[in-house]
Structure formats: C-alpha cells, structure tokens
Amino acid sequence: MTGISAAAAVARSEVSIKEREPLVSAFARTCLTRAMSEAGASDDAVSIGRSRRLEGRLWAAKDLFDTAGIETSAGSKVLEGRIPDTDAVAVDRMSRAGAILIGKARTHEFAFGVTTPETNNPIDLDRVVGGSSGGSAAVVAAGYCDLSLGTDTLGSVRIPAACCGVVGLRPTHGLVPVTGVVTMAWSFDAVGPICRTVADVADVLSVISDRAEDYARDLAKDVAGVRIGVPTNYFFDNVDPEVENAVRDSLSALEEAGAVLVPVHIPLLEYAVAVAFAVNLPESLDAHREWYPAKADMYSDEVRSYLEVGALRPARQYIRAQRIRAAIARSWIEATRHVDVVTAPTLPCVAPLSTDTVVALPQGDVPVVPALLGLNVPASIIGLPAMSVPCQRSGDQMPVGLQIIGRHYGESAVLHVGSAVERLVASPRLPLDCRLS
Amino acid sequence: MTSREFTSEEVVVIAESAGVHLPPGERAEVIAAIDATFRGMFDAIDDFPESLLLLSAPPVARYGETS
Numbered sequence: 430m431t432g433i434s435a436a437a438a439v440a441r442s443e444v445s446i447k448e449r450e451p452l453v454s455a456f457a458r459t460c461l462t463r464a465m466s467e468a469g470a471s472d473d474a475v476s477i478g479r480s481r482r483l484e485g486r487l488w489a490a491k492d493l494f495d496t497a498g499i500e501t502s503a504g505s506k507v508l509e510g511r512i513p514d515t516d517a518v519a520v521d522r523m524s525r526a527g528a529i530l531i532g533k534a535r536t537h538e539f540a541f542g543v544t545t546p547e548t549n550n551p552i553d554l555d556r557v558v559g560g561s562s563g564g565s566a567a568v569v570a571a572g573y574c575d576l577s578l579g580t581d582t583l584g585s586v587r588i589p590a591a592c593c594g595v596v597g598l599r600p601t602h603g604l605v606p607v608t609g610v611v612t613m614a615w616s617f618d619a620v621g622p623i624c625r626t627v628a629d630v631a632d633v634l635s636v637i638s639d640r641a642e643d644y645a646r647d648l649a650k651d652v653a654g655v656r657i658g659v660p661t662n663y664f665f666d667n668v669d670p671e672v673e674n675a676v677r678d679s680l681s682a683l684e685e686a687g688a689v690l691v692p693v694h695i696p697l698l699e700y701a702v703a704v705a706f707a708v709n710l711p712e713s714l715d716a717h718r719e720w721y722p723a724k725a726d727m728y729s730d731e732v733r734s735y736l737e738v739g740a741l742r743p744a745r746q747y748i749r750a751q752r753i754r755a756a757i758a759r760s761w762i763e764a765t766r767h768v769d770v771v772t773a774p775t776l777p778c779v780a781p782l783s784t785d786t787v788v789a790l791p792q793g794d795v796p797v798v799p800a801l802l803g804l805n806v807p808a809s810i811i812g813l814p815a816m817s818v819p820c821q822r823s824g825d826q827m828p829v830g831l832q833i834i835g836r837h838y839g840e841s842a843v844l845h846v847g848s849a850v851e852r853l854v855a856s857p858r859l860p861l862d863c864r865l866s
Numbered sequence: 867m868t869s870r871e872f873t874s875e876e877v878v879v880i881a882e883s884a885g886v887h888l889p890p891g892e893r894a895e896v897i898a899a900i901d902a903t904f905r906g907m908f909d910a911i912d913d914f915p916e917s918l919l920l921l922s923a924p925p926v927a928r929y930g931e932t933s
Contacts, residue, residue: 703907
C-alpha cells in the first residue's frame with residue numbers, strides 16, 4: 430500500500446477489513462479511528478518533506494505487545510480488559526518511524542500453540558493460519574496491511590508466515606528488545622516482523638533493532654559466491670514430497686544464480702525438541718507466576734496443562750537440558766563454520782486443515798504441534814536468526830516456506846538470500862478475491 | 867538413567883513443591899497423563915551421553931556464544 434496517502438491507505442484497509450474479517454478473524458481488536466487521525470498527521474509530515482522510514486505504512490501488533498490505551502490481553506481471559514499505560518519498546522519504535530497501528534492481531538493464548546484457532550487462513554479458510562503469531566500473518570495475507578510484528582519462541586513467527594505465504598523473520602535472540610511484550614520463555618523469546626516482502630522485513634528490522642544498521646543495504650546484490658548450507662540430516666528426514674520439491678527447486682534456482690550449495694551434517698539435532706520442551710515449560714511457569722495459580726480457572730485447559738506439566742519438571746532436568754542446549758549450539762557452529770547461511774523447509778507440510786489432529790508425513794502420522802515446531806526449534810534454542818520466505822511456484826497450491834538460518838547477528842546475510850529467493854522463485858500471489866471465494 | 871511415570875498422587879505432591887496447587891482427583895490424573903506423553907522426550911534428556919556435554923558452558927542467553 431505505497432504510492433497513496435496514508436489516509437487513503439487506512440480507508441482502503443477499512444474496506445478490506447469489513448469485507449474479509451468476518452471470514453478470517455485475524456484481529457483481536459482494531460483501532461482504525463485512531464489510525465485515521467495519525468494518517469492525517471503522517472500525510473502532513475510528507476507534505477513538508479519530513480518523511481520517516483516507515484511513514485504512513487500500516488501495521489498490526491500481535492496481542493502480546495503492550496499498546497498504550499489499547500487493550501492487550503495475550504488472547505487470554507486471564508488478561509481480558511488489561512489496558513497498558515505505555516507502549517512496548519518495539520511498538521514505540523514503529524510509531525517513531527512513522528508506522529500507523531491499525532489493530533491488535535490474534536495470538537494463540539499466551540503464545541502457547543501453533544494454530545491460533547480463532548483465525549482462518551486467508552488463502553484457504555479451511556486450513557490453520559499457524560501460530561502463535563497467526564493473526565500477524567493473516568492480517569498481511571488478507572491484505573489489511575503490509576507489516577506486522579509477532580513473537581517467536583519456538584517458531585511462532587516462521588510457522589504462520591509459512592502457512593500464509595508471507596515473510597517472517599526471527600532475529601538473533603536479544604537483538605530486538607522484548608520490553609513490554611508478554612513473556613513466554615525468556616531464553617527463547619524474540620520479537621520479529623511478518624511482512625509481505627523481504628524488503629519490508631528489512632525496513633521494519635532496521636527500525637526495531639538495537640543495532641544502528643540498515644538491513645536493506647544488501648537486498649539487491651546477486652548471490653554469486655554465497656555459500657548456502659544444505660543439511661544432510663534432520664531437516665529433510667521426514668518431509669512431504671511437495672514441500673521438499675519446492676524447497677530443493679528454490680535451492681537449484683539459487684545455485685543457477687551462482688550460489689554454492691554445501692552439504693552440511695549437524696550432529697545432535699535429534700535432541701532439539703526435547704531440550705526445547707524441557708527448558709520452555711518451566712520457564713513459562715515462572716513467567717506466569719503473577720497469574721498462575723491465582724487465576725488458574727481462567728486459563729484454557731491447553732495452556733493450564735502446559736504450565737502444570739512444567740511444574741513437574743525437576744530442576745536437575747532443566748539444568749541438564751541447558752547443558753545439552755550448549756552442546757547443540759557448539760555442534761551447529763562447528764558444522765556450519767564454512768557456510769554463510771543454512772537452508773531448510775520451515776514446515777514439513779503445507780498448512781494443515783483446521784480439523785487435522787495429525788499430519789501425514791512419509792514416516793507416518795505426527796501430531797500437529799511437534800510437526801509444525803520440529804524444523805523451527807534448532808534456530809530457537811541456539812538463538813540464531815531465521816526467516817521463512819514463500820517458495821512455492823504454483824499458484825494452485827498452498828504456500829511452502831523456505832527457512833534461511835544465519836549466524837548470530839547475521840540478519841543481513843539471511844535477508845540477502847531471502848531477497849534472491851523472492852526474485853528467482855517469484856511465488857505467485859493469488860488475487861485476494863480468489864483466496865476468499 | 868530413565869525416569870518412571872508419576873502417579874496422580876505424586877503429581878499433587880511435586881506440583882505443590884513447585885508452588886502449584888493441584889487438588890487430588892481428575893485434574894491431577896490429566897496432568898500425569900500429559901506428562902507421560904512427554905516421557906520419551908524427557909528420558910532423552912536424562913539419557914544424553916555425558917561425554918558430549920560441555921564442562922564449561924554457562925547457560926547464557928545466546929547459547930552459540932559459548933566457546
């Protein structure tokens with residue numbers, strides 16, 4: 430939605446929301462009146478030549494981000510009616526860069542889940558939108574705005590991005606402040622953009638990052654000589670053939686453009702999911718100490734059960750999981766020392782149907798939660814930057830996400846390769862009317 | 867070392883020690899059952915080869931930055 434005034438963009442978005450939101454249900458709440466007022470000020474700023482990096486760009490925040498004067502309930506009855514006094518740091522940085530908030534996007538309750546059940550996938554309404562930042566991906570895929578923010582603990586930015594055919598980046602752990610964001614697990618949580626294009630992700634990251642860096646600077650460069658790691662274990666072990674073909678076709682396109690594909694074997698990844706759960710659940714229980722057990726009855730059974738299982742984990746096991754985590758990190762760094770990025774599918778399948786409880790994969794049925802988390806967890810437990818970019822060539826098929834994983838603080842390399850995939854593979858974008866018919 | 871599954875009575879006691887009040891009965895049984903489904907995963911943690919663990923890695927926020 431560039432090339433038109435901010436006021437016109439808000440008006441256009443309002444029409445889209447009225448048409449599609451009854452079907453998609455991506456927003457927990459909107460703030461379009463406030464947005465229109467800010468749009469007027471933004472257009473005034475442009476008219477006097479004071480345009481900022483995200484001037485007049487519309488965006489949505491996951492309902493985990495504090496927004497001054499706007500309810501932030503983390504998708505839970507526990508926090509219903511909670512209106513923060515101040516903005517989360519990332520929200521404040523978006524505002525200061527000229528972006529205009531149009532609403533709070535739905536999240537799986539307290540970010541505990543991979544489906545965001547209240548929201549439907551704009552590309553196929555019978556399919557899940559992914560999660561936990563499902564609303565943040567859906568607002569972009571439905572065409573309400575081009576930019577959104579989500580959070581990624583064990584894949585919650587990349588999973589919905591892959592399900593909805595948009596771009597989602599989990600930055601290096603600690604690169605973007607989480608102040609003012611409801612915590613899920615402190616040692617994993619990362620704030621990340623979900624946007625229509627890689628260039629949009631780079632612009633948003635440049636605004637919300639703690640580092641004064643222009644992440645868009647390398648996007649147009651060619652990929653000749655870039656060394657791309659292709660895992661020979663774990664990531665392709667149990668993947669739907671349609672997904673594997675799309676990912677490998679994209680890698681071939683990168684190779685034809687001059688990139689060098691390097692096979693990499695990364696030991697110990699088979700422990701990654703176990704480590705993630707053994708660390709995440711106790712950390713989450715601690716993060717909820719203000720509300721649990723005091724408001725235990727207000728949680729859904731799903732989230733309450735996760736917290737209670739977290740309470741059963743002995744400290745010895747948590748510590749041992751942390752030690753294994755360090756061993757996995759060392760293994761990853763040693764195995765990928767000679768490549769610039771590692772690539773993999775984001776998910777082993779396309780977005781499951783909302784009624785699915787398992788995903789059918791070549792080695793058998795896998796429950797939806799571990800199926801969608803599995804390939805995202807390694808970057809999360811090591812704190813690496815990782816981005817999902819659409820890579821499905823056929824417009825008749827559901828989107829497939831290509832995951833690009835970088836070194837710590839290697840976001841520029843991740844965005845560079847992602848931008849090349851976007852150019853070379855050129856995922857067709859379906860007309861919205863077709864998506865919603 | 868492979869740990870065993872908890873009984874629902876044990877779940878009540880362990881949860882209480884972690885500050886979580888879980889009355890005996892159906893809910894404790896549900897949690898014991900869910901915990902059991904994670905059992906294989908948690909056993910993998912307990913059974914991880916000692917020789918592969920790092921001796922000096924602190925549990926810092928960015929795990930890749932350990933030497």
